[in-house]
Amino acid sequence: MLASLLQELNILDCAVMVKNQDNSYRAIHSNTTWFSAIFPRGLNGEVTPENNNSVYLTDFLYDANKFWTSNLDGRINSGIWSEQTSVGLWRLEASAITQDDKKYLVIINLENEYNIRQSTLQLARELLISNDKVLEQHELIYKRIESLTYNLSNKIDLHSPIKELMEHCEFGIAMIDANMQPLAQNPALFHIFDIRENDSIAPIDIILDLCHRQFPEFQRVLNTQKKWNSEIYWIKPDTVSRWLHITICPVKDINTKLTYWLLLVTDISRVKYLQQSNEKLTYFDVMTDLPNRQFFWQSLENAMTRNSSLFVLQINIKHIKRINEAYGYAAGDEVIKTVVARLKPIIGEQSILARLGGNEFAIILYKSNEEECELVAKRLINAACEPINIINQNTCKIGLSIGASHYQNDVISAQELMRNADLAAFFGRDKKNQSIHFYSEALRLQSLRRIELEAALRVAIEDKQFELFLQPIYDLQSGNVIKAEALIRWNKPNQGLILPDEFIPIAEQTGLIVAIGQWVIKESIKLLEILHKQNIPITLSVNLSPIQIRDQQLLGIITNSVTKSEIDVASFLELELTEGVLVDDFETVQVFLTAVRKLGITIAIDDFGTGYSSLSYLQKLPIDHLKIDRSFIQELSIGHNQNAIVLAILAMAKSLNLGVIAEGVENETQQEFLRQNSCQSAQGYLFSRPLSFKQFINASDHWSTENKRPFSTLLNKENSE
Amino acid sequence: MIQKKVCIFGASAVGKTSLVNRYVAGIFNDKYLTSIGVKIDKKIVKLNDNNVQLMLWDIEGIDRYSGFNRKFIRGASVAIVVVDQSRIQSFQDGLEITRMLKQEQEIPVILVINKSDLPPADAWHSILENESPSLFEAQLQTSAKQNTGVDNLFFDVAKISLNHT
Numbered sequence: 086m087l088a089s090l091l092q093e094l095n096i097l098d099c100a101v102m103v104k105n106q107d108n109s110y111r112a113i114h115s116n117t118t119w120f121s122a123i124f125p126r127g128l129n130g131e132v133t134p135e136n137n138n139s140v141y142l143t144d145f146l147y148d149a150n151k152f153w154t155s156n157l158d159g160r161i162n163s164g165i166w167s168e169q170t171s172v173g174l175w176r177l178e179a180s181a182i183t184q185d186d187k188k189y190l191v192i193i194n195l196e197n198e199y200n201i202r203q204s205t206l207q208l209a210r211e212l213l214i215s216n217d218k219v220l221e222q223h224e225l226i227y228k229r230i231e232s233l234t235y236n237l238s239n240k241i242d243l244h245s246p247i248k249e250l251m252e253h254c255e256f257g258i259a260m261i262d263a264n265m266q267p268l269a270q271n272p273a274l275f276h277i278f279d280i281r282e283n284d285s286i287a288p289i290d291i292i293l294d295l296c297h298r299q300f301p302e303f304q305r306v307l308n309t310q311k312k313w314n315s316e317i318y319w320i321k322p323d324t325v326s327r328w329l330h331i332t333i334c335p336v337k338d339i340n341t342k343l344t345y346w347l348l349l350v351t352d353i354s355r356v357k358y359l360q361q362s363n364e365k366l367t368y369f370d371v372m373t374d375l376p377n378r379q380f381f382w383q384s385l386e387n388a389m390t391r392n393s394s395l396f397v398l399q400i401n402i403k404h405i406k407r408i409n410e411a412y413g414y415a416a417g418d419e420v421i422k423t424v425v426a427r428l429k430p431i432i433g434e435q436s437i438l439a440r441l442g443g444n445e446f447a448i449i450l451y452k453s454n455e456e457e458c459e460l461v462a463k464r465l466i467n468a469a470c471e472p473i474n475i476i477n478q479n480t481c482k483i484g485l486s487i488g489a490s491h492y493q494n495d496v497i498s499a500q501e502l503m504r505n506a507d508l509a510a511f512f513g514r515d516k517k518n519q520s521i522h523f524y525s526e527a528l529r530l531q532s533l534r535r536i537e538l539e540a541a542l543r544v545a546i547e548d549k550q551f552e553l554f555l556q557p558i559y560d561l562q563s564g565n566v567i568k569a570e571a572l573i574r575w576n577k578p579n580q581g582l583i584l585p586d587e588f589i590p591i592a593e594q595t596g597l598i599v600a601i602g603q604w605v606i607k608e609s610i611k612l613l614e615i616l617h618k619q620n621i622p623i624t625l626s627v628n629l630s631p632i633q634i635r636d637q638q639l640l641g642i643i644t645n646s647v648t649k650s651e652i653d654v655a656s657f658l659e660l661e662l663t664e665g666v667l668v669d670d671f672e673t674v675q676v677f678l679t680a681v682r683k684l685g686i687t688i689a690i691d692d693f694g695t696g697y698s699s700l701s702y703l704q705k706l707p708i709d710h711l712k713i714d715r716s717f718i719q720e721l722s723i724g725h726n727q728n729a730i731v732l733a734i735l736a737m738a739k740s741l742n743l744g745v746i747a748e749g750v751e752n753e754t755q756q757e758f759l760r761q762n763s764c765q766s767a768q769g770y771l772f773s774r775p776l777s778f779k780q781f782i783n784a785s786d787h788w789s790t791e792n793k794r795p796f797s798t799l800l801n802k803e804n805s806e
Numbered sequence: 807m808i809q810k811k812v813c814i815f816g817a818s819a820v821g822k823t824s825l826v827n828r829y830v831a832g833i834f835n836d837k838y839l840t841s842i843g844v845k846i847d848k849k850i851v852k853l854n855d856n857n858v859q860l861m862l863w864d865i866e867g868i869d870r871y872s873g874f875n876r877k878f879i880r881g882a883s884v885a886i887v888v889v890d891q892s893r894i895q896s897f898q899d900g901l902e903i904t905r906m907l908k909q910e911q912e913i914p915v916i917l918v919i920n921k922s923d924l925p926p927a928d929a930w931h932s933i934l935e936n937e938s939p940s941l942f943e944a945q946l947q948t949s950a951k952q953n954t955g956v957d958n959l960f961f962d963v964a965k966i967s968l969n970h971t
């Protein structure tokens with residue numbers, strides 16, 4: 086019995102005790118020095134673990150007794166501990182075991198294992214700490230330079246405090262303009278590369294070249310203006326080679342336009358070589374025990390020479406950042422480990438799953454066609470998306486975005502293959518439904534277009550290529566125009582008018598919406614002033630995007646513009662928010678709306694009825710109008726069902742004392758229904774399309790004379806001209 | 807004699823082991839040797855009317871290689887969370903550990919800012935002020951290296967442990 090047990094445990098320097106019925110123990114294997122130092126023996130050779138000399142062991146016996154009482158077969162461990170005895174320092178671990186109705190207490194000397202773990206973790210921790218320090222320093226300098234830049238006017242003055250800071254910084258710093266041309270490079274940077282300031286090649290050339298060659302995602306990082314950091318390897322043949330930690334950060338102005346790039350470079354060769362002396366650390370990620378980036382590259386290159394067809398999958402775990410922020414990094418790490426444990430069995434033994442860094446993973450998958458690949462991806466996504474338990478009985482959900490590229494005996498490099506997979510993953514990142522995206526020429530063109538559009542939008546903001554169109558809103562009783570909704574159009578050079586559906590989503594994703602929104606407010610106020618001077622005293626209604634509500638400057642801008650104006654603009658300005666905003670971010674919205682309302686501005690809820698049915702917030706927020714979504718109005722003439730919804734909204738608005746505006750009114754039947762049921766106002770093609778400001782002013786001439794439906798006919802004429 | 811269990815937590819290399827070694831054995835080593843698992847040391851603190859035997863649980867640094875094991879604080883009277891003032895991240899880690907501790911059980915937590923002989927990291931003071939609110943029962947500065955504040959720390963620990971059972 087004992088022999089087999091010990092064999093199974095694969096240890097000999099241990100002590101084994103059997104628990105008797107009467108709670109005493111019998112030592113059946115205990116001829117070790119440390120054992121007698123911990124357990125004083127009774128006269129008959131019996132041991133009494135309850136009276137042992139080890140505080141840690143006593144503590145473990147609580148757990149052990151609980152476990153034995155449960156009568157379940159199995160084993161629990163105490164975790165390793167160090168015990169100082171009269172005869173030396175020992176590294177021990179205790180286990181409570183139940184097997185075939187017998188209960189054992191086993192203590193094992195883990196000296197060897199302790200030493201192995203210590204030497205591995207020693208390095209890992211030294212690396213972790215030095216990495217922390219590098220990141221901390223980079224972040225700090227970035228913040229400082231960014232704030233110094235912010236206070237400068239447009240021009241970067243290199244004799245400023247920035248220059249001072251760069252001169253004295255102990256690691257390398259470079260500033261590069263949007264076209265990747267160097268603006269400044271500090272002495273430390275020249276020093277790293279062993280270059281003199283007037284040499285023909287500059288450090289920055291070397292770095293950019295290395296980044297492009299060693300990181301497939303680098304061009305995308307530049308295109309999308311993201312912050313990024315990584316480690317690169319530089320070698321100067323026959324002389325030196327260095328490992329460098331690189332951070333690249335965009336420094337932007339208030340319009341989120343890139344002022345310049347900041348490049349921070351620290352020499353980390355010492356720790357890197359230390360790390361490489363330990364093979365486990367060189368090729369494996371210590372947290373997940375998966376192969377790391379280096380290992381993956383090697384495997385990929387080998388696989389491409391050996392196989393004629395394979396897929397590379399690039400996987401990003403989504404929402405990890407959110408989990409880190411909400412529950413801390415330890416929780417985020419646990420989530421990553423859980424996901425890895427779920428993915429591993431799915432991809433099987435042959436394929437390679439590696440952790441490239443952070444929340445990025447990659448797989449080499451030996452499948453012959455996209456369909457098979459898609460099946461695997463589906464299983465990966467399903468497994469990963471099951472809820473995950475985290476601290477304190479909370480659960481969370483993550484998502485996967487998967488990009489894939491296919492290798493088929495092409496003349497394509499491993500780098501290109503990875504770059505394509507990365508692009509495909511990036512493409513799928515913002516998509517709601519999760520699936521795998523395969524790299525294709527079409528996808529490349531599409532993402533190019535997106536990147537181009539983003540760049541063009543930045544120019545548009547600067548060159549003021551936007552224009553506000555106005556769509557009149559009618560009072561259904563009097564037939565007078567009482568309001569107009571301001572709708573943005575983009576006059577893209579050589580392309581004509583672009584509708585908001587096409588560019589607002591991109592503006593929202595990139596944060597450009599903030600600058601655009603600020604322009605819309607200012608422009609609306611300008612138009613209001615002109616209208617009123619021309620005796621057209623109507624209200625302008627302006628759309629706000631959810632992201633704008635969180636723009637700290639917005640309230641200031643509104644207040645400023647409103648108070649600066651000669652006329653009482655506030656009383657003629659209305660802000661439109663969608664239902665979703667109210668629910669998502671109730672407190673921010675409440676503070677914002679209350680402040681805006683104080684100025685005299687009114688509030689309307691856009692697309693009403695499409696979102697959330699909880700109406701309690703309508704009472705809690707200072708709201709003036711509801712705009713019934715066009716989808717309900719369009720159905721008005723056909724079904725009774727939709728009529729009921731519109732009637733319900735009207736009744737509710739009445740009881741809450743809110744005004745109602747119907748959107749998308751297109752025919753007489755709809756107008757008649759709304760009028761009969763006391764809907765106050767309406768907009769839609771029946772009355773007028775959105776008009777340019779000039780058209781709007783012209784049209785206004787007809788309003789006083791021809792009240793009812795003044796210029797839909799007129800407009801059609803204008804358009805066909 | 808009264809015995810009290812005291813748990814020492816913190817990120818790796820903030821000086822947990824050094825503080826215990828300084829206090830219990832009067833020694834300090836500049837070389838960093840990472841701890842694995844737990845080591846328990848005992849020392850008697852003489853207070854005015856009582857002698858208290860502290861059982862100091864020096865616990866492996868909590869980081870991505872070694873998680874927080876909630877069972878360690880079972881029966882503890884005080885928890886010490888050590889941070890290294892030359893490393894901002896160690897403070898962030900300390901805060902996180904403290905939150906986990908508080909979730910597990912109501913226990914006084916003492917924040918120890920170690921390595922006071924080194925210059926503090928940039929922005930250390932402002933971050934400390936902003937983020938270290940009422941979470942801590944007490945907050946002390948120590949240097950295991952120069953032996954400042956160490957005796958003081960464990961004296962306070964003993965006093966606080968008596969108020970908590």
Ligand SMILES: Nc1nc2c(ncn2[C@@H]2O[C@H](COP(=O)(O)OP(=O)(O)O)[C@@H](O)[C@H]2O)c(=O)[nH]1
Pocket residue numbers: 816817818819820821822823824825835836837838839840841867920921922923924948949950951952
């Ligand atoms: N300068 C200075 N170094 C210290 C101090 N305390 C510890 N250290 C050093 O910090 C490193 C980590 O210490 P250690 O006690 O092993 O940290 P632990 O991982 O928290 O147990 C060692 O190199 C110590 O010599 C201190 O007060 N001042």
Ligand SMILES: [Mg+2]
Pocket residue numbers: 822823824839840841864865866867
């Ligand atoms: Mg230690």
